[in-house]
Amino acid sequence: MQRGFPGNGMSTAPPAEDSYSSCPKLLPLKMSEMSAMNRKLTQTLAESISKHVDHFNKTEVECLIREFNVLMGEPATPGRAVTGLDRGKFRSILHNIFGMTDDMIMDGVFRSFDKDNDSFVSMKEWIEGLSVFLRGTLDEKIKYCFHVYDLNGDNYISREEMFHMLKNSLIRQPTEEDPDEGIKDLVEITLKKMDHDHDGRLSFADFEMAVREENLLLEAFGTCLPDTMSIEMFEQHVFQEQLEP
Numbered sequence: 001m002q003r004g005f006p007g008n009g010m011s012t013a014p015p016a017e018d019s020y021s022s023c024p025k026l027l028p029l030k031m032s033e034m035s036a037m038n039r040k041l042t043q044t045l046a047e048s049i050s051k052h053v054d055h056f057n058k059t060e061v062e063c064l065i066r067e068f069n070v071l072m073g074e075p076a077t078p079g080r081a082v083t084g085l086d087r088g089k090f091r092s093i094l095h096n097i098f099g100m101t102d103d104m105i106m107d108g109v110f111r112s113f114d115k116d117n118d119s120f121v122s123m124k125e126w127i128e129g130l131s132v133f134l135r136g137t138l139d140e141k142i143k144y145c146f147h148v149y150d151l152n153g154d155n156y157i158s159r160e161e162m163f164h165m166l167k168n169s170l171i172r173q174p175t176e177e178d179p180d181e182g183i184k185d186l187v188e189i190t191l192k193k194m195d196h197d198h199d200g201r202l203s204f205a206d207f208e209m210a211v212r213e214e215n216l217l218l219e220a221f222g223t224c225l226p227d228t229m230s231i232e233m234f235e236q237h238v239f240q241e242q243l244e245p
Contacts, residue, residue, distance in 0.1 A: 084120030159200060
């Protein structure tokens with residue numbers, strides 16, 4: 001007999017056996033059990049990540065994992081495969097939380113966090129990046145700032161890169177006829193002070209030597225580190241408020 005659809009006078013095929021019928025039924029987990037599972041996963045993840053960061057303890061890493069999940073807009077389930085923060089979300093964080101406004105610098109900060117260059121900041125990259133961003137030593141911050149300012153990743157800060165960054169970061173006066181000339185002069189003054197080997201560009205060695213001689217040159221080409229107040233507010237929100245009962 002030919003099988004067909006119900007309602008056309010033809011017999012219907014017997015329902016296919018439920019492919020899950022032979023599996024043991026899973027009882028729905030209570031919210032408290034789910035919460036306990038999430039806590040355990042977070043703790044395990046924090047233990048692993050905290051071995052690779054110098055400036056956060058395990059409890060702080062747990063707090064940063066939870067904050068990452070909130071910023072991702074994903075359910076707080078650390079066991080899930082999450083790609084990471086994309087450039088747009090990351091730049092919103094830099095702007096809204098740390099008050100950064102320079103697109104060129106924010107892109108540089110994103111690149112320095114995104115160690116594997118996959119265009120996403122993963123949870124591990126987020127925590128390792130924040131370790132330097134919030135609490136780094138001078139050595140770590142010198143490497144970080146140089147990486148931010150090296151716009152094309154060729155291990156040098158060129159005249160052109162300096163010009164573009166300084167042009168972005170300086171406030172133009174409406175009376176200036178040709179503000180670019182003033183910026184070019186500033187680039188030359190900067191090179192004279194920082195270019196120790198006189199090759200017309202800054203190597204990491206040039207940058208490091210100049211910053212060690214004068215710490216204020218650390219952010220010579222634009223603000224790429226948070227100020228003290230932003231750090232305190234972020235840490236209070238993430239570490240203290242989360243741990244309050």
